[in-house]
Amino acid sequence: MFTHPLYSLVALLVQKVKGKLKRLELNCLTFPGLSFPLCQQFYVSPSLAAFVLLIVPPMAGLAVIYGRYLHSISKRTQDSLAEATQLAEERISNMRTVCAFGKELTEVARYTEKANYILHLAKQEAVLLAGFFGVCHGCRE
Structure with missing residues (x-):
């Protein structure tokens, strides 16, 4: 395994980017969840x-x-x-x-x-x- 400080920095950066992309993906998936209540509200009134x-x-x-x-x-x-x-x-x-x-x-x-x-x-x-x-x-x- 590599123990160079630059390698650990790159690994940390990759981990952070993966986490941000995962959160962005979850946000994009929950946006359509907002459209149903809005459509329902337009249907009711x-x-x-x-x-x-x-x-x-x-x-x-x-x-x-x-x-x-x-x-x-x-x-x-x-x-x-x-x-x-x-x-x-x-x-x-x-x-x-x-x-x-x-x-x-x-x-x-x-x-x-x-x-x-x-x-x-x-x-x-x-x-x-x-x-x-x-x-x-x-x-x-």
Whole structure:
């Protein structure tokens, strides 16, 4: 048997590709399984089936877009919080220099500005999350 590292890497790669192809095959086999319930729904109520097909895909697309926007706001909030923490840490570690130049109030104003921006982003994120969950739970009722 070969014990070369390249051989084991190739064997691992082949095994991974086989697994991916097997999953792709299973997904292709289950897709026709979705067509029967859809045909059955059209048989029972064509107008309801058409309504569902017109409403569900756009709503799913909007949910994806809304989720991405929410994710970007959340990421901006975390990044701003990291910047504010870094600013505070730097200024506290250099407190002698800040005091020597008499810039305590300037540094407080800088940190307050960062904190207010973080608060603004957090409020925006909270409103968007509340709207998202309100719509999701409102649809269930």
